[in-house]
Amino acid sequence: MQITRRQFVKGGVAAFTVTFAAPEVLSDLARAQGTHTRNLVVLYLSGGNDALSMLVPYNDGAYYSRRPTIAIPAGQVLQIGSDSSRVALGLHPRLTGLKQIFDQGRLAFVQRTGYENQTRSHFLGTDIWSTANPNNSQALGWVGRYLDSLPSPVDALVGWNTTGTQPHVLQAGHTGVPAISNPATYSFNSPNSGAEATAERNTAISISSHMPVDRPELAFVYGTTREALSTLNRVATVAQYSPSTTYPNTGFGQAMRAVAGAMAKSIGTKVFYVTTGGFDTHSAQNPNANNGAYFNLMATLNDGLLAFYTDLKNQGLLEDTLVLSFSEFGRRISENGSQGTDHGAASVMLVMGGRVNGGLYGTAPNLNADPNNPTLENNAGDVHYETDFRSVYAQVIDNWLGADSASVLGGNFKKAGLNFI
């Protein structure tokens, strides 16, 4: 069959028949390790982020000539200096919080990240960024493979997915990641109360301890049920979290609040997954007007990340935290007829955290529409990648997670000079 986005990984389900989520007793272990756990927050900007509206090469004339209605005026950008190729860059005007964090040296941008023959498909693209494998987009997720590499038994809350469905990047061979979009509603309800309710819950827990043999699909659902029931009590503690700052009332803001809560309550989670969507800006992209589509995307991102950064800083947890963003592709350089941009190639990745060596990594594209322009591809229509995205992952795996990137990524993608962490 053709490649599909259905993430039914061969062997993935079967593997669940022989594994299990660790029981609640492991939480003591997790708590003991908790205060010194390094956290990785994987942030997916869904839809294909327009790097050129986020990190603006405001002295490049072609940026303005190719985007007559959606370019951000040079006078509006938040200047953050020049990269190593001396291209002056500015942040989208709504990213005032990220500008502060950048100025504090805790935010890095890795420009022109991508891979050879980059796909323009959302789904194949997301699969490739998730698996870190352009040749096998149906493989396990790279974060999932990292989790699988941890010594067993692995705590059931080693990962925390803040969305309702399992993203490919977290897909593991034998490590389940709970999906907890709202700690307050992550509960086991009952039609009864008192002793009856307790009896029901005990029965559900007892049944969930089964490990059906030779029925991989059923065993998978048993595994999920077991994981859900075994994490309820610890997640309930996170529901009690009182942050030190106010988080925006957006899905993304509330997800970041839950992540901070999990960190503050030291429940032992190592990897979090968060997402914010709407980046597929084919029409009316409007990065300039208040409440324009891209302007709002930046507002959501900026306000959520700033609240998170501030909260963690107040809690003394910033040094333990690294946020890494990705998106399936950047967008076409020239705007289309709908004041939007179509699917493109290389994009930009953000890395934020208390131990990040902030700054601009890699070089900006030259947007001159010359078919021989080496920083572009597709007849100068799209930005050509300069840094393989797996080099960014490798740096995070080796220098932050303390694992072996060559084994997690299936090859050596280390790149000199990419020392943002």
Added chain:
Amino acid sequence: MSTEVALQMARGTSTRQIEHLLRRAGFGARPDEIDFYSEMSYAQAVDALVNYPSSGDDVDRFIGQPGFVGTTTRGVFSPNSNITDARQRWLFRMVHSDRPLQEKMTLFWHNHFATGYTKVAGTLGATEGTRYMAAKSADDPGHVQGQIEMLRANALGNFRDILVAIAKDTAMLVWLDGRTNTKAKPQENFAREVMELFTVGVGHYTEPDVYAGARVFTGWNLQRPGTASDGSQHYEFLYNAGQHETTAKTFSFAIYPDGNKTIPARGAANGMQDGLDLINALAAHPNTGRYLAGKLWRFFVSERDPDPAFVERIASVYQQQRFEMKPVMREVLLSPQFIDSAAHWARYAWPVEYVVRALKDVGWTGFSVDTALTPLSNMGQVLFDPPDVAGWDAGTTWFTTGAMLARMNFASTLANNQKFNLATNVKSAGISRNPDSVLAYFLDQIATAPLDTGVSSELSAYLRATGAWTGSDAQLQAKSAGLVHLIAGAPEYQFC
């Protein structure tokens, strides 16, 4: 002999096959559906499902009537203009329609041409957004037929015709930005997805095909006829000749039966034919039948890798029958892979399949489908709002911990709501004295995949857990509800 083995043996082979058929080609079976289809042979039942009459579809008139699942109205029930009510109407149809395959195929197409209400409403407003997703043309002053109504009307229609209708569909023209596709700046969004997701699939088209496809559909925009005062003003498809790009467009695959890959340059007045030529070519492309067969396999048969023999068989029926979905679906439901007992209970139930089947199994009197909407969202499925144009991920991805808790908690909510009815039914069955009879009764009512060894004993132990069995009304209500919660929340019930 364990209770569940006895139950499995008690259900005859033919009954089990009919129940399997109704779980997949429908949303499970109400008691009257079991009675109706059990009178038939398997082949007769397939025919009855596939050959539903083309007129006389009156399920909606039972909304709000006693004896049917409830809806919750805030003012006037407005399923043509309020998305919450549109969701309630669709759930109601899933429970009560006597054309289960029509509703099931509508869901299949909704997932296939996955269009999100949120973007349509964000562009046109909530009322208009609902209108272009869900309005019934007979109810609409401008005769707007919302996308889901169009798909429902064509549920077993011709795939090529559905493609033409979807390319002209107002919600689709907003969702994938076709409304702004003009000759000066062709818009690639629809052109890409019509190849990647609706027809041939990744690997069977090239990037230049996407650019050419965008030019083909230039001028497939919207107009707004009608008058505001009588509510007839509405958006609808317009072929805008002045915005059509008229030069020739060449593809990597055959556009015409003679193998020609180029759509010729045409005058703007005739340029709409470009799009029809491309749609015809995509419908007839050799991989479209296979791509559809793969999706039908995952939706109706199994989420394991498709059997290549099945894919080739369905693809060939698709070609021979010139894209007619009725013979295709008949072939799917009569295929040995579908009928095979190994396929029974093998597929992960989607959240709406789970919720609707639970209502049919547990009972619905006094329950409002509105109560199911937030749980469905927590399970990962909001009707009219798939996560993106590729639809729901399905399969194992439904089963995150949060989603599993949402399923268990929905079972709890439903059991609590039906407490009184459940206890009454146990009493009228004359089995309230014997807890194991009560267990057998509910395992029969709420059929599951075969329970794992020992689960039945644990359920039996639960019935005795808080004190001696007396069969009192209070105990029957508590234990019936608790048992229904545990069964419908069990892993074995998450399959269909």
